[in-house]
Amino acid sequence: MKTLILGVGNLLLKDEGVGIHVVRALEREELPCGTCLMDGGTGGLHLAGLLEEYDRIIMIDATLDDHPAGTVRLLQPRYASDFPPLMSAHEIGLRDMIVAMSLTGTLPDIQLIVISAHSVWEVGMELSPRVQAAIPEVIAIIRKIL
Numbered sequence: 001m002k003t004l005i006l007g008v009g010n011l012l013l014k015d016e017g018v019g020i021h022v023v024r025a026l027e028r029e030e031l032p033c034g035t036c037l038m039d040g041g042t043g044g045l046h047l048a049g050l051l052e053e054y055d056r057i058i059m060i061d062a063t064l065d066d067h068p069a070g071t072v073r074l075l076q077p078r079y080a081s082d083f084p085p086l087m088s089a090h091e092i093g094l095r096d097m098i099v100a101m102s103l104t105g106t107l108p109d110i111q112l113i114v115i116s117a118h119s120v121w122e123v124g125m126e127l128s129p130r131v132q133a134a135i136p137e138v139i140a141i142i143r144k145i146l
Contacts, residue, residue, distance in 0.1 A: 001034060004054040005142060006047075008040040008061045014124045015069070015117035015131045019060035022113075022138050029139070032146050056109040058142055062117040062131070069118035070130030072137045077112050111145055113138055 005026060007019030023037050031037075036054075040047060051057055067073070077098055098107065115138065118128035126132075 001055045002053065003032075003035045003056045003058065003146065004038055004051065005031075005035065005058045006038050006040045006051075006060070008059060010041075011125055012123060014119045014122050014126065015062050015115075015128050016120035017125070018062045018115050018117070018127055018131050018135075021127060021132075022060045022135055022142075025135055025139060026142070035146060051108060054108050056145075057111070058145055059110060059112045060138060060142075061112065061114055062120060063114040064120060065114075065116055067116040068130070069116055069128055070134040071116040072134050072141065073114050073116075074141055075112040075114060077110055113141055 005023060007021070007023035009017040009019040011017035011020050020039050020041075023039055026037055038050075040059075065071075098110070115131055115134050118131060127135075
């Protein structure tokens with residue numbers, strides 16, 4: 001089974017970049033054969049063709065919600081409405097991509113790991129302490145999925 005671990009977000013907006021920080025942490029780990037890592041940046045429809053090449057996608061992203069910063073949740077989105085509340089402009093593209101792939105029957109198994117953000121509007125490349133502390137939990141979830 002070909003699996004893509006896709007971190008999305010904007011590294012320049014603190015916690016908004018947590019998905020990419022997770023992918024970077026996984027670059028130092030040994031992963032099962034057939035597992036690829038990708039920094040998806042701010043995502044969007046341009047990723048759809050690439051994602052079709054995989055049987056399973058594990059997507060990591062930040063979310064603004066009512067949970068404390070650093071809360072980690074595992075979701076299985078099939079429709080745009082399955083995503084957590086819109087956090088940033090890149091999620092519009094991700095939602096559109098999921099809908100388009102669903103309509104064409106090319107949607108792989110997608111598991112979305114979301115991490116509740118503390119700050120996504122401040123400029124900076126470092127994560128807030130609680131979000132940084134959540135990375136080992138995210139990696140443990142990914143290992144369990146794999």
